[in-house]
Amino acid sequence: MTTIEAEGSGAETGTAPGTLTHEGGAVHGYHHQKDEHLKRLRRIEGQIRGLQRLVDEDVYCIDILTQVSASTKALQSFALQLLEEHLRHCVADAAVKGGTEIDAKVEEATKAIARLLRT
Amino acid sequence: MTTIEAEGSGAETGTAPGTLTHEGGAVHGYHHQKDEHLKRLRRIEGQIRGLQRLVDEDVYCIDILTQVSASTKALQSFALQLLEEHLRHCVADAAVKGGTEIDAKVEEATKAIARLLRT
Amino acid sequence: MTTIEAEGSGAETGTAPGTLTHEGGAVHGYHHQKDEHLKRLRRIEGQIRGLQRLVDEDVYCIDILTQVSASTKALQSFALQLLEEHLRHCVADAAVKGGTEIDAKVEEATKAIARLLRT
Amino acid sequence: MTTIEAEGSGAETGTAPGTLTHEGGAVHGYHHQKDEHLKRLRRIEGQIRGLQRLVDEDVYCIDILTQVSASTKALQSFALQLLEEHLRHCVADAAVKGGTEIDAKVEEATKAIARLLRT
Numbered sequence: 001m002t003t004i005e006a007e008g009s010g011a012e013t014g015t016a017p018g019t020l021t022h023e024g025g026a027v028h029g030y031h032h033q034k035d036e037h038l039k040r041l042r043r044i045e046g047q048i049r050g051l052q053r054l055v056d057e058d059v060y061c062i063d064i065l066t067q068v069s070a071s072t073k074a075l076q077s078f079a080l081q082l083l084e085e086h087l088r089h090c091v092a093d094a095a096v097k098g099g100t101e102i103d104a105k106v107e108e109a110t111k112a113i114a115r116l117l118r119t
Numbered sequence: 120m121t122t123i124e125a126e127g128s129g130a131e132t133g134t135a136p137g138t139l140t141h142e143g144g145a146v147h148g149y150h151h152q153k154d155e156h157l158k159r160l161r162r163i164e165g166q167i168r169g170l171q172r173l174v175d176e177d178v179y180c181i182d183i184l185t186q187v188s189a190s191t192k193a194l195q196s197f198a199l200q201l202l203e204e205h206l207r208h209c210v211a212d213a214a215v216k217g218g219t220e221i222d223a224k225v226e227e228a229t230k231a232i233a234r235l236l237r238t
Numbered sequence: 239m240t241t242i243e244a245e246g247s248g249a250e251t252g253t254a255p256g257t258l259t260h261e262g263g264a265v266h267g268y269h270h271q272k273d274e275h276l277k278r279l280r281r282i283e284g285q286i287r288g289l290q291r292l293v294d295e296d297v298y299c300i301d302i303l304t305q306v307s308a309s310t311k312a313l314q315s316f317a318l319q320l321l322e323e324h325l326r327h328c329v330a331d332a333a334v335k336g337g338t339e340i341d342a343k344v345e346e347a348t349k350a351i352a353r354l355l356r357t
Numbered sequence: 358m359t360t361i362e363a364e365g366s367g368a369e370t371g372t373a374p375g376t377l378t379h380e381g382g383a384v385h386g387y388h389h390q391k392d393e394h395l396k397r398l399r400r401i402e403g404q405i406r407g408l409q410r411l412v413d414e415d416v417y418c419i420d421i422l423t424q425v426s427a428s429t430k431a432l433q434s435f436a437l438q439l440l441e442e443h444l445r446h447c448v449a450d451a452a453v454k455g456g457t458e459i460d461a462k463v464e465e466a467t468k469a470i471a472r473l474l475r476t
Binding site: 272275276279280282283286287289290293294296299300302303304306307309310311313314316317320321323324328346347350353354356357 | 391394395398399401402405406408409412413415418419421422423425426428429430432433435436439440442443447465466469472473475476
């Protein structure tokens with residue numbers, strides 16, 4: 001599991017100074033929960049690897065489907081947390097700033113929610 | 120990525136003689152597409168690792184949500200293929216056999232579909 | 239609510255002798271639960287009318303969304319019951335008959351499930 | 358269809374002066390699209406009545422399921438429009454006002470989205 005630990009460690013990447021992104025250096029709403037997000041995603045990655053094991057061991061179809069539902073639920077739950085932080089920070093900031101940016105932000109967020117609903 | 124290749128190789132596990140499972144040695148419906156399923160799942164695993172990279176690099180929330188929707192869709196699509204094979208083999212076999220097993224099989228499949236719908 | 243009772247009564251339509259349909263007179267799987275289905279659908283119709291009342295009375299958006307979720311859940315639940323009966327009768331019958339019809343039936347059912355999942 | 362027209366007309370109810378609601382007379386975000394919302398909901402009500410007709414006429418299960426999917430999609434689409442207006446007005450207003458109300462509003466909206474996802 002070397003790759004994954006390296007990816008998740010953030011040692012060489014994520015939190016280094018200078019990597020701040022998007023619109024002049026502001027970090028996104030989810031930045032503060034970054035570690036929690038990475039932990040969640042590694043858990044989901046483990047679930048997907050578990051699914052490969054189940055298929056490989058010829059486990060009963062229905063039991064595999066139950067595990068697929070659990071993984072999908074975990075992904076949806078991750079998406080909801082990300083969305084909540086996005087609304088609380090990016091969307092709320094646009095509202096405070098005034099102007100028309102709030103309209104674009106709300107439309108963008110609604111489209112993202114529509115994509116989640118349609119999957 | 121050593122771990123994953125090892126897991127997916129099936130060298131020591133899946134297809135060896137004697138590992139046949141469930142109800143007296145019959146393999147499940149999805150057995151014939153096993154390689155395709157493992158390939159799909161490895162691709163989904165790659166998507167989840169890609170999500171970790173996006174979070175780690177502070178990519179914009181909405182772009183991450185788009186990628187989450189793609190992963191969820193891929194999982195649903197995997198579930199649907201598994202379900203189709205289950206209906207074509209396990210459920211149809213129960214119908215041919217006669218008796219009351221078909222009722223149990225149909226109820227079980229419907230519950231699995233309900234779980235997929237509710238995620 | 240005169241209209242609805244008239245529609246649901248089936249006096250002039252549904253259960254009259256001779257109206258049996260599809261493939262030489264065989265009725266579908268859900269036929270036996272017809273009354274229950276119609277009752278469920280009338281309840282959902284009532285929920286949709288309730289939604290109109292909420293919008294008309296300027297009820298708080300979130301409370302309306304809660305009611306929309308309840309209606310969607312009721313529709314999904316109706317779909318699942320219909321699907322279960324379809325699997326138990328139409329799909330199982332095709333399996334018993336033998337031949338290639340089972341493949342077409344399973345593919346058709348899977349596509350219907352996919353449509354339910356994607357909404 | 359007398360009932361529905363009477364319900365939807367708003368003659369005796371919705372837009373009369375003095376019926377404004379919630380927090381000291383402010384109307385909700387969706388108020389401005391009220392007529393459009395009612396039109397959409399009446400169309401969905403018509404779809405549900407169409408479903409009753411299909412069941413009553415013993416139409417093939419799969420064709421009924423297709424129609425259920427269409428109704429669910431229409432409900433989801435209505436929910437998304439309501440949600441967009443809620444974010445643009447109620448949530449954005451809370452952000453502008455400052456204080457902690459924005460947190461409560463965002464949490465509430467996220468929970469509503471979660472309910473939509475889980476149906």
